[in-house]
Amino acid sequence: MPADASSPPASLEARIFVTGANHRTAGQELRDALFVDAKQLPSFYAHLHELGVDEAMVLATCDRVMVTGLAAEPEVAQRRVRTALAEAAGIADARLDNALFTLHGADALDHLFAIASSLESQVVGEPEVLGQVKDAYRRGVELGTIGGGLGRVLDAALACAKRARTETAIGECAVSIVSAAAQVAREVLGRFDGARALIIGGAEIGVTLIERLKGEGLDQITVADPLAPRGEALAARLGAHRLGMADVPGRLAGFDIVVTGLGGREPVLRGTDVDVALRARRFRPVFLLDAAVPPDIDRAVRGLDDAYLFDLHDLERIALTGQEKRNQATAEARNIVEDEVARFLAADSGRRAAPVVADLRAHFEDVRDAVLREQPGISADEATRLLVNRLLHAPSRVLRDIAADRAQAEKGGEPSAEAGLIQRLFGLARRGTKDEKK
Template sequence: MADSASLPSCPSAAVAASPLDDLLIVGVNHRTASADLRHRLYVEEEDQASRLAELAASGVTPALVICTCDRVEILTSAPAADPATLIARLADWGGATAESLSDLIATRRGAVAVRHLFAVAASLDSQIVGEPQILGQVKSAHKRAAAVGQVSGILEQSLQAAYAAAKRIRSETDIGERPVTLAASALQVARQIHGDLRRCRALLLGFGEMGELLAEELQLTGLAELAVAHPVERRAERAAQRIGCHRRDWTELPAALAGADIVISALGGSEYVLDRGHMAAALKARRRRPIFLVDAAIPGDVAPDVAELDDVFLYDLHDLEGLALRGKEEREAVAGAAWSILEAELGAFLRQHAERAAVPAVTALRRRFEDLRVEVLRGAPNDSEEATRLLIKRLLHDPSEALRLAAAEGRNTAELEALLVRLFRLSERENEDKA
């Protein structure tokens, strides 16, 4: 299954067979699978070395695993890697069956895989386009795989090219402004509700990219306290380490809500994390002191009827974007410019590898011509005219025979003739002769 329908189309290009054809990406993302499934397939950082070892034992090497809130994907450039092997690994990691995942998995190979990698690194394939965390997450996965000797060749080259494209997009467009603008809108609302944020306590539920960005921006205001909670304790610990804040146990959620002036929910599961009962109990414990609640998850974490509570100020990403709206046309222009840069970088990368793929054939042709030259010189060492005549005759012998054989077999020789014209610029020489 491919999920590129919502992305600009990939330009067609004839690319010679090369190591690039071995590049394979298999996995799920926010368009192909639910948040619950992505959570089940998620590979914890401390488990990735063992997962990579499993892949290597299956013949899948080099390889790396990218795990974020939006995606769980295996990248490999193992020759003739079988997507079924990777699907089986993912299913095993998530306690599922390969059959149950078959319709949810996106599989990409060759140039299509490279394009996807470029889009992921540049945050053009994220739920929040332009969010800054994804590039760091890809680099971290790269570093972990490299530490166990699992990155080399075309996989390494593709990753480096993706980083270069992402850097250019960031420096030449405003694609990264949208998440920052959303965060600025959240800070504006928080100040309107609570005034001086240095007296406020905030709680982050989950570790989604946008949720962490909002939490980090709030931290810069000098919050009195920031804590993070997640149903999976290890993920809460890592998020707390990344952000530099406290961790609350998930079983302490009622007390954590009651103590929070600002709550950011970024889990994105199939069920609501916070409902009217949760928030009503928190307000009662707070003696009706207001709560600024940001639903930063897609799909949402907060039940809609929570907004009916008088002292809960509920905003989702759509609300924040409305506050930060600078015009649909401007946003589309920025995204278009980013994709144009990506396509240019992709085209350059594919051309480079197509040229590399042609090198062995050119080397063999040069060696063949040199052998013929030496052979002819042996036969006519002192007669340059005879030697050059013989050399031309022998150089033309094999192509002429190939054309005659193709015609004898009833094949259309037009393509071969056109290739000869292109290789030896025959049309240009004919024009020169006529001039």
């Protein structure tokens, strides 16, 4: 049912929702199926608009596919978005049971702010996701799917992320993990100039590591990804070559560094694949980082000589000296997210009240002008008396009508909610009757 034209628009809290799948709720195969690439975005956004989503942003990465939207009926819109995702992926809607998460209102804001602040990443504090949110925001603006409402939400989310990184040590959490990985890779290989790296999938921590190693001399990088558009985008970003997934086992021997981050149901690299590659390399060592959950690399690889396989748990143990500091930084960043969400909701409430305040001021000015126009030579005392009477005439009549309507229910008890609001707005103390004053 449409809102009354005289009432302020629904709050952003009442309209916002997020729905999608991430590395905690769905496997890589399903996330890949749901992935919306840049070429699909215009038609997908247009379909969302047809479904009643007023504003939307799609965040599609290796670890998550999520739609953030504003709608007059967010719960209805969320169910339609679920169907739209299934249709775009060419899968049955039932496959999304237990794989999608859905949040509304303040919970949706909290989740979005936490993502931007890298609190929902596999490695807390990694910087990749903030850039991904900014890119999704930019594309949404370019395609006209992000307006003033969602734009304010995203601006607040980015401000929250900035505050989390400047006021806490959250960014150092990922830095310590990446530093541990770089240290181990250096111990295995010695130098990175002349080394060749293969990154399978775009796991955030894996990309961060490769960019770190590029700064230390690594310049031969190859990208493999089950989704061609995603692989192309990552290869362009890293200045890398492309390799088809089917070709990975046969080309494995040519790489000194292998970083994986898909997390599918089956391992990407089997023990036999790595064993054959090591033999072809004449047992020159290879550094392997499995940044996926569940793992991409067969655990049997740990038993192979010259295969130095590490996962995120291994790196966390190496960087254990900073564990307490990371926990503290995470807790502090969580507090910042809660504070920024509360601040945003308060600001949005004030923003919604602003038009009403402006209308009230304009009405008072109109009444004042009418009094002065009708009696131009009136004294200040008489003018103020007339002004007060005219300003209070309509509100007094409405309050009396409301009181009459509720007379049977209230029976002379506490003032109505409307009367209480008037007292609060104007700072009025309830004045007793003569009998009450005795």
